[in-house]
Amino acid sequence: MYTLIGDLVGSRRLADRPGVQRRLSSVLDEVNAVVPAVQSLEPTVGDEYQGGFDSLAKACLAGLLVRLAMIEHVDVRCGLGVGEVTVHDPSRRPLLQDGPGWWAAREALEKLATPARSGARTWYVGPDAWVQPFLLTRDALVDRFSDRGRRMLRLALLGQTQQQIAALEGISASAVSQQFARGIAAVRDAHAMLAENDPEET
Numbered sequence: 001m002y003t004l005i006g007d008l009v010g011s012r013r014l015a016d017r018p019g020v021q022r023r024l025s026s027v028l029d030e031v032n033a034v035v036p037a038v039q040s041l042e043p044t045v046g047d048e049y050q051g052g053f054d055s056l057a058k059a060c061l062a063g064l065l066v067r068l069a070m071i072e073h074v075d076v077r078c079g080l081g082v083g084e085v086t087v088h089d090p091s092r093r094p095l096l097q098d099g100p101g102w103w104a105a106r107e108a109l110e111k112l113a114t115p116a117r118s119g120a121r122t123w124y125v126g127p128d129a130w131v132q133p134f135l136l137t138r139d140a141l142v143d144r145f146s147d148r149g150r151r152m153l154r155l156a157l158l159g160q161t162q163q164q165i166a167a168l169e170g171i172s173a174s175a176v177s178q179q180f181a182r183g184i185a186a187v188r189d190a191h192a193m194l195a196e197n198d199p200e201e202t
Contacts, residue, residue, distance in 0.1 A: 001038055001052045001085050002059040002126075003105040006066060006078040008047040020073050024049065027069040034158060035062040039085075044094040052085060052101070056128065057198040060135065061157065061191055063122055064142070068154040072147055075121065079109030082126040138190065141183045149179050156180070156188040 014020050021043070028041040028049055035058050041051035049066075053059040063078035070076050081104025087097040108123040117123065121143075122135040145153060148169065155165050166176045 001054065001082070001101050002056050003050070003052050003081045003083070003085065003101040004041070004059050004063055004078060005044075005048060005050045005081075005102070005105040005109050006063065006076050007049070007109065008070075009075040009077055011047040011074060014074060020070075021047070023073055024070060027066055030069065031062050031065045035065065037062070041066070042094055050094070050102075050105070055195075055198050056080075056082070056124075056126075056131065057191070057195040060122075060131075060194065064138070064191075065154060065157060067121065067142070068150050068157075071150060077109065077112045077120070078122045079105045079107070079112065080122065080124040080126070080131075081105035081108055134190065134194070138187055141187055145183065149182070149184060152176065152179055153184045153187055156184055157191060 008014075008020065008024070011017060011020065024047075025043055028043065028051075032040045032051075035053070037051050037058070038054050039050075039052035041049055041062060043049045051062065053062065059080050063080065067076045067078070081101055083100030083102075083104050085097055085099040085101040104125040108125040111117050111123045111125075112120055120136060121139045124131045124135060142150065142153065152165050152169065155168065160168070162176045162180060163173055166173045169176070
């Protein structure tokens with residue numbers, strides 16, 4: 001299983017921490033509705049959340065969708081891993097579980113907490129070495145987008161057309177096209193290509 005552990009960056013300094021926690025729960029529900037999961041995304045302890053997926057493409061997409069929906073309130077970082085997962089108590093929420101899949105995701109999240117990686121937002125621990133350069137480049141592009149650009153990217157990843165996005169944002173189609181040319185289309189298309197070439201686990 002491809003595992004995901006995320007947390008809120010600098011959450012202890014938030015003025016309205018309970019409000020942000022409620023927003024996170026709502027966002028996780030929204031992402032669960034559009035990205036099929038083996039284990040649905042759910043809050044865990046502190047300011048963390050986790051979920052599991054049957055493909056790396058879904059795990060990468062879910063992590064980005066959470067970040068895009070939260071970033072106007074607080075940034076998030078996400079550790080991704082892969083491996084076997086053992087659920088000890090399926091009736092407990094969050095699930096009582098462990099295994100190499102979760103250890104890998106935890107290792108990835110801990111890498112993001114080191115000074116050398118403090119500016120990164122997504123890390124992957126697993127056999128597919130090419131994934132990390134993709135994630136670093138993707139997140140660097142997202143960092144350069146305005147709040148509106150990030151909203152447009154989220155809508156594009158959810159399948160909205162440029163015309164639909166223009167209507168939702170109340171701007172011209174030309175303005176949307178310019179934003180897409182500055183990197184939104186590249187991120188959207190990269191995720192589509194990842195999904196096309198990343199078979200699900202069997």
